[in-house]
Amino acid sequence: MLASALLVGIAVLTNPASAATPAQPRTDAHVTTIAAHTAVDTRIDNLHSRLQITATQESLWQPVAQVMRDNAAAMDSLRQSRTANAHSMSAVDDLRSYGQFIDTHADGIKKLTPPFEALYNSMSDAQKHNADLIFRNDRHATTKKG
Template identity: 60%
Template sequence: MRLVAPQFQPRTVSAFAIAVFLALTAFANPAGATSPSQTPPRASVMTVATQDRVDTRISGLHTRLQITAAQEELWQKVARVMRDNAGTMDSLRQARASNVNSMSAVDDLKSYGQIADAHADGIRKLTPAFQALYDSMSDVQKKNADLIFQTDHRHSAKKG
């Protein structure tokens, strides 16, 4: 029996979910989850490289979304969740990397499941923070945000 990764249809996935996926996958590495017998390290422990990537992503989105001074508090909540999510994914990657040579095939699948669960949890955490920000946006900002997320998705799909 051959396992096939599910294919996502762009029309069935919201632009927001796509953007979150892009943000999280910038920090996730399927070869980097914890083994099933381990508890992932705290999300606040993040490599410098990951911290740099997430800060660059946050700064870039801030500029591209044209966040106003009035929206800054809402944006900071989004940025905090993005950093927490990136930290979680980085911790999973680091823990898995340290155990990759001793994991069985079953351990490998379980650890990949932990990554998928962390990714889904990250989206669930980011959604309300981003929704509050999105709701505060002008119609022009919303159209811009939708376009940014659609464009980032198409760019990501071409890489994969």
């Protein structure tokens, strides 16, 4: 249940339903693990491709991608801490840990919305329609899985 609750919002932006575009050079401020870095960059590249980001929109896309990386790093850090302490947590500790996940996820969505809105506002009508479908369909697919 925890996984599905956390993934509902994240998967809206990161569902890898199409092939990834070639990796673009990046400067990552928060690299946690190679596996987490690779997964988030794959999701970012996928979304970039699916949203059909143009060369002109790259300067608006980069802040979106960076917030996605930062959010993934924050969630990965919480996940590692929870895993490390899972066997010694009391029920109250478990609830607090879950609350931290939810708060961090909500904060991440709040941080992602302004740069995504700027990108969205730069999109053509066809891109906006496509983005709306991606978010709508990915949300429903993720909700059905949970």
